[in-house]
Amino acid sequence: MRADRLVSLVLLLRGRGRLTATELADELEVSTRTVLRDIEALSAAGVPVYAERGRRGGFALLPGFRTELTGLSHDEAIALLVAGSRRGAQVFGLGSALASAMLKVVDALPESYRHTAADVAQRLLIDPETDLLSRRMVTEEVPGSISAEVRRAVLAGNKLRIHYAATGRSPEWRTVDPIGLVTVRGQGYLLATRSGAERTYRLSRVSAAEVLPEPAQRSERVDLGRVWQERSTRFRTGGDRIDVLVRVDPARRDELVSTALAVRTEESGADGWLRLEVTFQDARHAEWALWQLTTDAEVLAPPSLRTCLRDRAAAIAARYGAP
Template sequence: MRADRLVSLVLLLRRHGRMTADRLARELEVSTSTVLRDIEALSTAGVPVYAERGRHGGYALLPGFRTELTGLNHDETLALLSAGPGRGERAFGLGPALASALRKVVDALPDAHLATASDASRRLLVEPETDLLSRWPVTEDVPATTMAEVRSAVLTGRRLRLLYAATGETARWRTVDPVGVVTVRDRAYLLALRSGADRTYRMSRVLAAESLPDPAERPDEVDLDRLWRDRCARFLADGHLTVLVRVDPTRRDDLLNTAVAVRTEQPGPDGWPRLELTYQDAWHAEWALWQLGPHAEALSPPSLRTALHTRATTLANRYG
């Protein structure tokens, strides 16, 4: 445990530069006195950790210090070997880089350690191609060259030209200031600014991309997770229909697969959970609820209940 903590301490200093003992203690979830003992142990072992006094002081590594940190424990090795080849390899077009990194990690492991971890990883499967209902996941392939160009512009802070085909529109070129790339269930989205306004582009609709030499006009610091949540909230509030549904718990997953998003979920008094869902429009909601027949009931809005009643009555009369 202490060896892992010492490695984590060095990695924190390499990543953040100067850090106070209190901040290191919070990051490592230990006491300040433990951090001070760990720093003394690192210094004794030859790791060049030094202290800076004063109001903005703390601990830091000597500039240029690098070290080989290959002391992965069993669970860390297992996490890399089992999760690495899963859906992560498709994220951001970095599959080849991930494979190369895993080869380097494997090469650095002791033979006995590698044997046990490799055997264990074969007994863990992440994101198989089908689920128990034999449904294939919806994946959207983005050409590697396109993703590489977008990724380069995002990371280097340069403007980007996109040949983008929006829904129902002819593809046309547009120039944007890229902010970040987000992947959600094997779908990739580019978050960008266009003339200062927020824009979200689905990467599968980007037909071509060209990184420009001009610097992007974007914030220096960005909280991508918060930004994505804000854009999702605006998307869901823009012309979508909110529906309250009670559903047979055995068909809950089928219901979720039809919705754009789930807003809330609460248990129901009859054992059927109540879910507040978002659909694209009234037709989409009617179609989705009809697929589940008696296993789901729309509680609101009244217009959806009326539409389903009319459809059911028409069908019952036809087969009467």
């Protein structure tokens, strides 16, 4: 760990120039005393770092000093720099490691295009905090100690004991065989099996975790993308599914289809609107999806869904009616 921190310290000085002990401590997430000890260690190892006193003083490297790091191609460096803007590292407790890695990536570039790659990466934004409608993406906070323990079990292939609170239930201890970690829109999930049955655990609901010495019962290789897709499909198609017959303005057709689980039939009506039979996960899902389409869609069946939408519209009209 200290060797990595010393490398990060050198890279910070190379990339930023003169920095105070306080600034270095903030970047490396250590105390100023630790920074001063690291500076002494670097000097003893022959790294030309020197101190400048005064109001604008700090630590700096002699001009031209360069560490020996493996080089990357221009596109490889850009890919890594852009990846550094994603939230997965934060969800899995790798934020500090990612920041350190980004420093090494920039320093590993040839001098001829180091600044060009950094400028290009600044012009590519992945998963901003809000979308065009100002809907904020919330990244769930997972304590670093829990993230590290879960991650260690996944990568080492050991069984994992977690204190987990399922929705609407009290927390309880469970022993699982971890398969992999997935992050989706700022939310982290542990894919695992328990007594041979597939399980998916939300990391934010894990209050404690402990790696066990026993090896996990799992395959040597896994296609995590396929596993996640299969579990997502089963989750969406579970529950009390409902078929809905609806007429919709063709301009809103894609919006309707994107919220449905499946489209069973589709035909054009004499009035220019489309008639579709679509399947939703349950009545609540159907009511939400059709309400978004306002007067650009009309439910023809089942009658119970028509009643729900009518009652909701009547309640809104009463709320905003004339006093």
